[in-house]
Every structure is written in structure tokens, then in C-alpha cells.
Amino acid sequence: MIYRETGNFVTNYFKDREIFPLKFDKVVVILGLLYLFLYVPTTSEYFLSAHVIPILAVGLATVGLNILTGLTGQLSLGTAGFMCVGAFGTYNLMLRVPDALMSLPFALLLSGIFAGLVGVIFGLPAIRIKGFYLLVSTLAAQYFVWWFFNSYAWFLNYESSGVVAIAPKFYDYWGLGNFLGVDMQGYPARYLLALVICIGLSYFAKNLLRSNTGRNFMSVRDRDIAASVMGISVPKAKLLAFFISCFYCGVAGGIYSFLYIGNVDLMIYEVDRSFTILFMLIIGGLGSISGSWLGAIFVYEFPIIFTWVGDFIFQGAFNTAVVENVSNMVYGVFIIALLIREPGGFAALWATTKQKLRMWPYPH
Amino acid sequence: MDWVYLIEVLVGGLMSGVMYSLVAIGFVLIYKSSGIFNFAQGTMLLFASLTFVKMTENGIDFWTSLFIAAGIMVIFGVVTERYVIRPLANQDLLALFMATVGLATFQEGFSQFIWDSDVHGLQMSKFLDIGLLDPAPIFMSDHVPWLDILIPKFDIFASLVAGSLIVVLAFFFQKTKTGLSLRAVSDDHMAAMAVGIPLQTVWAVVWAVTGIIALVAGLLWAERVSVSFTLIEAVMKALPVILIGGLTSIPGAIVGGLVIGVGEKLGEIYLADVFGGQGIELWFAYFMALMFLVFRPQGMFGEKLIERV
Numbered sequence: 001m002i003y004r005e006t007g008n009f010v011t012n013y014f015k016d017r018e019i020f021p022l023k024f025d026k027v028v029v030i031l032g033l034l035y036l037f038l039y040v041p042t043t044s045e046y047f048l049s050a051h052v053i054p055i056l057a058v059g060l061a062t063v064g065l066n067i068l069t070g071l072t073g074q075l076s077l078g079t080a081g082f083m084c085v086g087a088f089g090t091y092n093l094m095l096r097v098p099d100a101l102m103s104l105p106f107a108l109l110l111s112g113i114f115a116g117l118v119g120v121i122f123g124l125p126a127i128r129i130k131g132f133y134l135l136v137s138t139l140a141a142q143y144f145v146w147w148f149f150n151s152y153a154w155f156l157n158y159e160s161s162g163v164v165a166i167a168p169k170f171y172d173y174w175g176l177g178n179f180l181g182v183d184m185q186g187y188p189a190r191y192l193l194a195l196v197i198c199i200g201l202s203y204f205a206k207n208l209l210r211s212n213t214g215r216n217f218m219s220v221r222d223r224d225i226a227a228s229v230m231g232i233s234v235p236k237a238k239l240l241a242f243f244i245s246c247f248y249c250g251v252a253g254g255i256y257s258f259l260y261i262g263n264v265d266l267m268i269y270e271v272d273r274s275f276t277i278l279f280m281l282i283i284g285g286l287g288s289i290s291g292s293w294l295g296a297i298f299v300y301e302f303p304i305i306f307t308w309v310g311d312f313i314f315q316g317a318f319n320t321a322v323v324e325n326v327s328n329m330v331y332g333v334f335i336i337a338l339l340i341r342e343p344g345g346f347a348a349l350w351a352t353t354k355q356k357l358r359m360w361p362y363p364h
Numbered sequence: 365m366d367w368v369y370l371i372e373v374l375v376g377g378l379m380s381g382v383m384y385s386l387v388a389i390g391f392v393l394i395y396k397s398s399g400i401f402n403f404a405q406g407t408m409l410l411f412a413s414l415t416f417v418k419m420t421e422n423g424i425d426f427w428t429s430l431f432i433a434a435g436i437m438v439i440f441g442v443v444t445e446r447y448v449i450r451p452l453a454n455q456d457l458l459a460l461f462m463a464t465v466g467l468a469t470f471q472e473g474f475s476q477f478i479w480d481s482d483v484h485g486l487q488m489s490k491f492l493d494i495g496l497l498d499p500a501p502i503f504m505s506d507h508v509p510w511l512d513i514l515i516p517k518f519d520i521f522a523s524l525v526a527g528s529l530i531v532v533l534a535f536f537f538q539k540t541k542t543g544l545s546l547r548a549v550s551d552d553h554m555a556a557m558a559v560g561i562p563l564q565t566v567w568a569v570v571w572a573v574t575g576i577i578a579l580v581a582g583l584l585w586a587e588r589v590s591v592s593f594t595l596i597e598a599v600m601k602a603l604p605v606i607l608i609g610g611l612t613s614i615p616g617a618i619v620g621g622l623v624i625g626v627g628e629k630l631g632e633i634y635l636a637d638v639f640g641g642q643g644i645e646l647w648f649a650y651f652m653a654l655m656f657l658v659f660r661p662q663g664m665f666g667e668k669l670i671e672r673v
Contacts (some may be wrong), residue, residue: 005655030404039429045537047488069458074459075458125654125657125658128657128658128661129657129658129661131457132401132457132461132607132611133607133611133657133661133662133663135603136603136604136607136650136653136654136657137654137657139600139603139650140647140651140653141389142649143646143647144448144647144650144651145641145648147644147646147647150643151639151643203430225671225672229574271600275465278462278465279462279465282458282459282462286458321476321481322477322609324473324477325472325473325474325481326473327473327476328469328472328473328474329469329470329473329474329477330473331466331467331469331470331473332466332467332468332470332472332473333466333470333472334466334469335462335463335469336447336448336466336468336470339452339455339459339462339463339466340448340451340452340463343452343455343456343459
């Protein structure tokens with residue numbers, strides 16, 4: 001009823017290749033973007049700093065992992081390690097390159113390239129190793145990167161505590177803040193930068209999915225031998241997937257450290273985070289960009305909302321440890337239930353809903 | 365090079381390798397029979413040993429607690445098979461893997477919810493009067509004059525337990541009817557079902573057996589470290605072991621464990637200086653496994669896959 005496909009006639013090839021071919025979709029996307037760009041920055045600092053910006057960071061990492069695991073079928077548990085490369089790379093670029101040459105957005109993207117190259121190095125074994133055996137390579141990346149930054153204090157500028165706070169001058173953007181009269185270190189400005197990067201990279205990922213390269217990735221995922229018989233270079237596809245995926249993770253790590261918590265801390269890039277991001281991917285649905293974002297929102301918000309609801313109902317009758325344990329239990333059961341009911345994750349749920357909306361109110 | 369020191373390192377490495385193997389065997393059993401990469405192995409260790417320790421702390425004697433804990437692990441295994449594995453049969457391997465990660469999350473919360481999140485020490489010598497559980501180590505120089513090394517008695521005990529566990533498992537697999545159907549299922553699901561082997565029952569048995577192995581491994585790990593949240597990390601230690609050994613091979617899990625145990629110790633001693641930092645055992649096991657797999661992608665004893673389009 002509200003979701004119609006009839007009456008949308010494609011009259012040229014350009015229209016045939018649109019991401020959102022339906023008028024309804026276009027209106028929703030434009031309204032959504034307006035909401036994100038105009039309304040969300042005016043909400044409270046707390047909401048931005050505690051909910052929106054971290055979701056943008058982990059969501060971007062999820063999209064990155066999606067390219068590697070969902071699209072190319074290479075299971076990875078090194079996401080947090082690659083995020084770590086991104087965070088440390090951004091920090092060192094900002095610290096060591098003269099201010100006149102470097103600004104935060106460029107540092108984020110450049111460190112993403114570093115992370116991508118590290119990803120390619122640890123992706124090399126993927127040419128020979130397949131399936132679960134590949135876990136060993138990505139886990140080696142995770143642990144090695146963590147150990148590397150932990151052992152060589154140069155990367156943290158010899159900070160003995162192991163955590164460096166990010167200096168306010170890093171948010172200078174060549175004096176743009178002064179010029180516009182905006183506090184560039186404030187959360188609205190940070191949010192907008194993160195949002196622009198995330199939307200840009202999601203758009204790129206969405207197009208990658210529909211491109212020749214993306215189809216190559218998918219054929220490698222579905223049957224690598226068949227793909228190579230068809231003339232697709234499997235090693236090239238795998239390494240390219242590693243590069244792009246780790247690029248995303250690197251940028252996400254930079255955003256997480258610079259735009260969210262405001263310090264570079266090794267402790268937040270432990271292997272647990274890799275698992276969290278894999279959860280986001282699975283719950284969101286493999287191979288779907290919007291699904292990755294939904295999964296990221298859900299997994300990030302679940303413990304927060306659970307604790308909040310628990311506090312509201314029981315008024316703090318239980319201590320935090322009990323709440324955390326019950327939260328873990330409910331979360332675990334929910335994941336299993338979701339996998340049983342809908343292995344395709346939120347993306348598949350959304351597709352079913354869309355189908356139902358199309359038919360509504362006549363289900364046949 | 366100091367040969368005596370080298371021998372001490374080797375022995376220590378072998379002993380810690382045994383501990384890794386114990387966790388790895390559970391992994392391999394489940395992977396072999398159902399193709400599931402069971403990430404919940406670490407939390408099973410935690411759950412089993414926590415259940416046991418809490419019971420002994422409440423004054424129940426050793427053997428009763430052991431049997432009750434084993435019973436709980438069997439029930440847990442059967443329930444897992446019924447409500448997690450069976451509905452997910454024939455799903456994508458990644459979905460099954462994530463389901464076990466979900467199971468691990470649940471179990472992590474569950475075991476700390478019904479018991480507690482404290483660190484518990486476990487000293488089996490308090491319950492069992494076995495000389496090998498005595499905390500004093502063996503001074504090898506008392507027996508062999510030139511061999512001036514220490515061997516903790518508990519490590520020998522752990523190796524003996526691991527050895528007998530493997531013998532029991534081998535007997536179970538080779539000589540019993542259930543073992544025969546287990547082997548059939550691991551060879552080919554469809555063929556096994558076609559000749560009338562109940563797949564669900566076999567999976568339930570595998571999960572139950574894995575639960576008992578987790579109990580044994582959990583107790584040995586607990587005696588060495590302690591019963592706490594950190595036991596979950598045993599699973600990360602066992603990962604390179606099973607990958608080196610090959611996911612489908614129990615001998616592989618044992619040999620892989622020993623290789624990783626020895627390699628880790630040697631790496632820490634002889635390579636730490638090269639890398640200019642301590643703590644390389646964090647990634648060295650993975651690195652070894654990686655190097656190994658590059659040359660032999662199916663692991664040491666893993667089945668070589670013949671792929672067709």
C-alpha cells in the first residue's frame with residue numbers, strides 16, 4: 001500500500017543502475033539524510049558522544065568486515081587489530097607530520113591505507129589457507145599488532161601510562177574552526193566529520209557490491225575453484241578484499257579513537273572487540289551494508305538498554321555484576337534464537353518486511 | 365648453549381602442551397562429528413570447573429562433586445544439542461560458529477550468575493591422597509646426577525590424566541557400537557543416516573562426551589591457574605593447536621598441543637631478544653601455526669580435501 005513498485009518505469013540505462021530505483025526509497029533516504037545532518041547534531045552532547053559517534057565507528061568497521069567476510073567469505077577475527085593500526089596510524093601522522101601538511105580527515109584516510117597494507121600482509125596466507133584455518137592468520141594479525149604497539153613505545157610517543165590523550169590542536173583542521181567560529185573539538189563537529197566519512201564509505205561499499213569487483217568477490221565466496229575456472233584471479237580478489245576491508249577498519253579505528261573517546265588506548269582494541277564486530281555483522285546479515293549498520297546499532301545499544309530497563313524495573317536491587325551476567329545470558333539466547341529463526345539476520349528480516357509492506361493489506 | 369636448561373624448557377613446554385591438547389580434543393570431537401567450530405569450549409571449561417569447585421567449597425566430597433558436575437555437563441550437552449544444534453542443522457558453517465559464540469556468551473553469564481564471579485583456587489591434593497598431587501616438585505638431580513632440573517609433580521599427573529583420557533576415548537571410538545556410529549557420522553553424514561544411524565543421538569553423545577572432557581580439562585587448568593573468568597581464554601590457546609593438528613584429528617590435537625607448547629617456550633627464550641620485547645608468546649603460537657599452515661593448509665593430520673567444481 002505505502003510501498004509501491006508499480007508505475008516506476010525505467011527509460012534509460014542510467015536509471016536502471018540507480019541504488020534506490022523507487023521514488024518512495026528516494027524520499028526516505030533524503031529525509032533520513034536531512035535528519036542525520038540537520039537534527040542529530042543539535043541533540044545533546046551526551047547522546048552524540050555516548051551513542052551516535054561510537055555506533056558510527058563500530059558500524060564502519062562492521063561494513064569493512066562485511067566486505068571481507070560477507071562478500072568474499074574470508075572469516076576474520078582481526079578486526080580490532082586493524083582498527084588499532086588505524087588509530088595508531090592517525091595519531092602518529094598527526095603527531096609527526098608538520099601541521100601545515102596534515103589534517104585529521106587526511107590522517108584518517110591515510111592511516112586507513114596503512115591498515116589496508118597490514119591487512120594485505122596478513123591476508124597473504126589466505127591464498128593457500130581456506131575456511132576456519134584462516135582464523136589463525138587473522139588472529140595472528142590481531143595479537144601481533146596488539147603486541148607490536150604495546151612493545152614499541154615510539155608509537156605512543158613514549159607515554160608511560162600506555163594511553164595518550166589527543167591534543168586539542170589535532171582538531172584544528174588548518175584553522176577551519178576559527179574561520180567558521182565553530183568549536184571543531186565539540187561533539188557536533190566530530191559527529192559531522194564521522195558521518196560524512198561513514199556515508200561516503202558506505203556509498204562506496206554499496207557500489208562495490210554491485211560492481212564487477214564485488215561480483216568477483218562473491219564468486220570467490222561461493223566457490224573459489226569455480227571462480228578461478230571462470231578466469232577470476234582468486235588471489236587478487238582475496239587480497240583486494242583484505243585491503244578494502246582493512247582500510248575500512250583502519251578508518252573506523254581512527255574515528256573510534258579520535259572522534260569518540262579522544263585518546264589512543266590499546267586496551268580497547270583487544271580480541272573481544274573483534275568478536276563484537278563479528279556479532280554485529282552476523283546479526284545484521286552477511287553481505288548487506290544496511291544490515292551491518294542495523295547490527296551495529298543493535299549490538300551496541302543492547303547492553304545499554306538492557307541495563308537501563310533493568311535499573312528502571314528493579315531500581316538497582318541487583319548489583320552490576322548480576323545485571324551484566326543476566327545481560328550476557330539474554331544476549332546469548334537472543335543470538336541463538338535469531339540464528340535459528342532468521343540466519344540471514346536483520347537484513348533478511350527487513351527484506352521480508354518489505355515484501356509484506358508491498359503486499360499490504362492483501363497478503364496474496 | 366646450556367643443554368640442561370634446554371631440557372628443562374623442553375619438558376616445561378611439553379607439559380603446557382598437554383594442557384592445550386586437553387582443550388583441543390573437545391574441539392576436534394565436535395568438529396569431526398558435526399562440522400561445528402565450537403567456540404563455547406572455553407566457557408564449558410569454566411562452567412564445569414566452577415560447578416565442581418563451588419560444590420566442594422560447600423562441603424560435598426570430591427567424588428560426589430565430580431559425578432554431579434559430570435552429570436550436569438552431560439545434561440548441558442544434551443540440551444545444547446536439542447535446542448541449539450538440532451534446529452541449526454544444515455545451516456551455513458559461519459552461522460553455526462556464531463551460534464556457539466552466542467552459546468559461549470550465554471554460558472559465561474549463566475555460570476557466573478548461578479555461582480559467582482570470584483577467583484577460586486583449587487587444590488586437588490586436599491581431596492585426593494595421590495603422591496603426584498604434592499605441590500613439591502621432583503628434583504631430577506636426585507635421580508640423574510647431571511640433570512639439574514625441576515619437574516612439577518602436578519604436570520606429570522596432568523599428563524597421566526590426559527594420556528588415560530586419550531586411551532579411554534580411543535577405546536570408546538574403536539571398540540563400542542556408539543563409537544562406531546560416531547566414526548561413521550564423522551566420515552559422511554548422509555551415508556551414516558542412510559544406514560540408519562540416528563544423527564541426533566550421536567550429536568548428543570558427542571556434546572555430552574565433550575562436556576566431560578571439558579570437566580577434566582577444566583579441573584587440571586584450574587589447579588594450574590585458578591577457577592575464574594580467565595579460563596575462557598584457554599580457548600584462544602587451543603585454537604592454534606587444533607589448526608596445526610588439523611581440525612579433524614585427535615592425534616593431531618595432541619601432537620599440535622605438544623608442538624605449540626614446546627615452540628612457545630623456545631620462542632620466548634631464544635627469539636624474544638630478536639623481537640626486542642617480552643610477551644611474544646601472545647602471538648608466537650599463531651605465527652607458528654600460520655607458518656605451518658602455509659606449507660600444509662589442512663594441518664598436520666587433517667584430511668586433505670579434494671575439491672571439484
